[in-house]
Amino acid sequence: MDFLQLQNKNIVLFGLANRKSLACAIAGVLVENGARVIHVVRSEERARTARRLFPDCPVFCCDVEEEANIIRVRDEIAAMVDGPLAGIVHSIAFANYSEGLKPFHETLKRDFLQAMDISCFSLISIANHFRELLDRDGSVVTISISTTRMAAENYGYMAPVKAALESSLCFLAKSFSAFSRVRFNAVCPSLLKTSASAGIPGYIDSYLFAEKVIPRKQALKTSEAANVAAFLLSPRSSGINGQCLVVDAGMGMNYFDREIVSKTVG
Template sequence: MQSLQGKCGLIIGVANAQSIAWGCARQLKAAGARSAITYLNAKAESHVRPLAEQIEAELILPCDVEQPGQLEAVFAALEQHWGQLDYLIHSIAYAPLADLHGRLVDCSTAGFLRAMDVSCHSLIRMAKLAEPLMPKGGTLLTMSYLGAERVVEHYGLMGPVKAALESTVRYLAAELAERGIRVHAISPGPMPTRAASGIAHFDTLMQAAMAKSPQHQLATPDDVGQLASFLISDAARVLTGSTHYVDAGYHIMG
């Protein structure tokens, strides 16, 4: 594991102990990084705060990207506390269930726009706020899924949204490279997180992925966290703009 000693950053998307973002937080802590953690709302705080305290998170803040001013308040707190930022992990996504469970062709305008705002445009907003806090460079990471490039049954609306997210990563990487800021998407295979539970027949999807992947297993949030640690480290200084798969090889299979 690469050392992240001295690096500090923000992790958005911890919901519970099964979250991909929690796997990242735990592995970054093990590598020596200092983190700030956010929670969605008061209901989520009771699940997130004990986890954040386990990794000695220096800030534990509310952040609902749909609430005006909350995201800006988080970055203002970061600037006051650290004065700078080395990394940001964006691990949030949302689509209204009525739109997610239906056909893409039937999705509502409001549902599509909301899914794009929370799952994709929020990364752009965070990049804009993070840029002035990364005068010496930094790393932005977001979470995608194979449904961005292939049709995955029952993934529906989120497929085009994640495709937009991966394209956003490439454009941000090109725009921010001159500031020394690197941008990546991590594409985990299916794993039993709270967010994934909203996808219809998700258990079947996990079983199929395990059967078809060359390694015949599922990745874990800790596996994602170990890759995140590497991408944030100085060892990955010449890597940017890519989508990295953590799926036991499932993405290479026809």
């Protein structure tokens, strides 16, 4: 049974970096379910990686920091694709700690605004410029984090940026409702073992802590977050719009685990 009903559906996926990235895992699930995946990556180096990992998928380059690039890649995809886009995946995040990790109140304006531009505004811009290519019942999925209210010092200013990204979903869903039924949702995973996370100071310790807090004592798998993304892209999730689906294997409900508390205060 084709539960996800993604067979022969065109889906554009922004953000593959390498085989460990969440975008790669999402692409894998989509391809397994018969979707036609179109990759959009930041550089020619990443394009070579995408072509090696997914030799049957078209690959385009686009640095979303320049809006003209989004318009260009839109036109390139429009000229190539057969039929409407059933979905778009926005798996893009960037933080430039140009002077190293600082206390949040010392965040540099230029770094913060660049992160907001690339990690948040790019979703709005992509949605705007690709709107005429999207199927009337299409789905747009972005990637956030399990909570933007946790003041993790080593995550710097990215949590407020992700909070803006999440807030944008309902506004995009509302404005698109004037002419379509396109849905906008986010997958919000807990700590993953990805290439992007490797650059976060102290991430390994946080990851190991997450394994202790999660009731099953095993961190979230990238494939588990990818499966949720595929579901949100599918017609099976037609009743979900403007939502942030937390995928954390129960981590958020178990911070006061007895074993962890006893080791901390014992």
